[in-house]
Amino acid sequence: MKQTDDAKWHDLSRLWDQQSAPDLPETEIESLLGSVRRHHRAFRRSIFWRDIRESLVGLLLAAFFSYVAFSETGYARAGACVLVAACVGVTVAFCWTRFRARRIRPAGDHDLRKEIEASLAEVEFQICLLRNVRWWYLMPLAFGLLAWLFGSVIESPTLPSVVGFVLVLPIIGLVFAWVERLNHKAIREDLSPRAESLQSLIDQFPESAGTDH
Amino acid sequence: MNVNPDQLREERFRTCLREHAGIIWKVVHAFRPKPEDERALYQELILRIWETLPRFRGESNLSTWMYGVAFRTALQWRRRESRHRRARELNELADSLTANTPETDPRIEALYAAIRRLPEMDRSLVIMQLDGCTYREMAKSTGLSESNVGARLSRARDQLYHLLQSENHETN
Numbered sequence: 001m002k003q004t005d006d007a008k009w010h011d012l013s014r015l016w017d018q019q020s021a022p023d024l025p026e027t028e029i030e031s032l033l034g035s036v037r038r039h040h041r042a043f044r045r046s047i048f049w050r051d052i053r054e055s056l057v058g059l060l061l062a063a064f065f066s067y068v069a070f071s072e073t074g075y076a077r078a079g080a081c082v083l084v085a086a087c088v089g090v091t092v093a094f095c096w097t098r099f100r101a102r103r104i105r106p107a108g109d110h111d112l113r114k115e116i117e118a119s120l121a122e123v124e125f126q127i128c129l130l131r132n133v134r135w136w137y138l139m140p141l142a143f144g145l146l147a148w149l150f151g152s153v154i155e156s157p158t159l160p161s162v163v164g165f166v167l168v169l170p171i172i173g174l175v176f177a178w179v180e181r182l183n184h185k186a187i188r189e190d191l192s193p194r195a196e197s198l199q200s201l202i203d204q205f206p207e208s209a210g211t212d213h
Numbered sequence: 214m215n216v217n218p219d220q221l222r223e224e225r226f227r228t229c230l231r232e233h234a235g236i237i238w239k240v241v242h243a244f245r246p247k248p249e250d251e252r253a254l255y256q257e258l259i260l261r262i263w264e265t266l267p268r269f270r271g272e273s274n275l276s277t278w279m280y281g282v283a284f285r286t287a288l289q290w291r292r293r294e295s296r297h298r299r300a301r302e303l304n305e306l307a308d309s310l311t312a313n314t315p316e317t318d319p320r321i322e323a324l325y326a327a328i329r330r331l332p333e334m335d336r337s338l339v340i341m342q343l344d345g346c347t348y349r350e351m352a353k354s355t356g357l358s359e360s361n362v363g364a365r366l367s368r369a370r371d372q373l374y375h376l377l378q379s380e381n382h383e384t385n
Contacts, residue, residue: 008374012324016343019239019321029230033223036263112337113356115285194291201288204334205357 051098058091065148072152079151083144093136097129113205120198127191130183138176145172222266229262229279236279237262239344243328243336244287254290261286273353277346281354284337327376335369342366 024032062084069080101122129136146169153165237258245251262282269278317325328336334355341351348359357365 005370005374009370012373013343013345015318015320015324018318024230024234026231029227032230032259033226036226036260037223039260040263111354111356112281112285112288112334115281116288119285119289198289201333204332 051095054094055091058087058094062087062091065144068148073155075151075154076148077151079144079146079148082147083141086140086144089140090137097125101125113202116198116201120195120202123191123195123198127187127195130187130191133183134180138180142172142176218267222263225266225269225275226263228275229266233276233279236276236283236344239340240280240283240287242325243340244284244290244333254287257290258283258286274350277350277354280337280341280346280350284354288333288337323377323380327373327380330376331369331372335365335372338362338366339369339373 065080065084065087069077069084072080149165149168153161237255241251241254241258245254262279265282269275273281328339331339334357337355338351338357341354346354348362351357351362351366352359355362
């Protein structure tokens, strides 16, 4: 029986060896090298500018509301200060999550299992971030914004400012609910299925993997 | 003498393509979800090899390392993400790769079809064994222990024979 299996495998191996894998001429290799080099530079540049853009928006908002805080008085100033703190806090949280995401991936020659586990850890971290977007992103900004608007109304309690405040509340609520919904949709449609497929790959490894070598 | 890391990376990349292009081609063929995904997966594999080359520390052979990169890229590859991330990728890259695809023997095509029906991990092991890798190399690349590699391969081979046999019956 063993002999039969070995013979079958030998036949398959011979068949496998008969296939002619593509042979890349030197000129093609050089042109590919040029392409990947260009692509890699462009990709790194786009990641760098994305990080700068996201951080800059938070810092610009913080600078703008700092200016507002200086020009306001009393409760409005206190509210604007809360908003500045929220903008800075959210920007720091953004930078920290990017830093943390990069640290999850191990350096060096790693085996399939470790790489898949690292990918799963990254995806789970993203899921955790998006699931809690209300607490670390939306709430601080909403609270800061409301504190500033409320402080402004208290400082000049005219009818138009009160009406404006009342009208802007549902708009803020709707925008923030929409952002939260988008994040939850991303978890449902993209991240959760991805985590499940990574988990099913990890499940293909026995528990004892790596213990006897 | 200090070696310029960029030069080293480029030299290794050339070696990957010059001596081990077959690994990429075989993994793409065994893991692509649909025939039309071949080109995109090919691109992704080439780019991933370039991106991860600085992490290669020579703890294993370049070919064993390439199997690892190719398998995990293929296993985690998603068409949508690839389209999104690589939207502006140069078309010439995929064109030059697919233009070199050789004619395939129908028996080899049937073998690939059977391999594609194996569980992902078994697919990786079967390809490596068909390419003549040792259990140690397979263990290093996948993270399984050598004894697990043996046990898994034995089951995978049985399943592969069974799949090939049933395909033969269907075609006859």
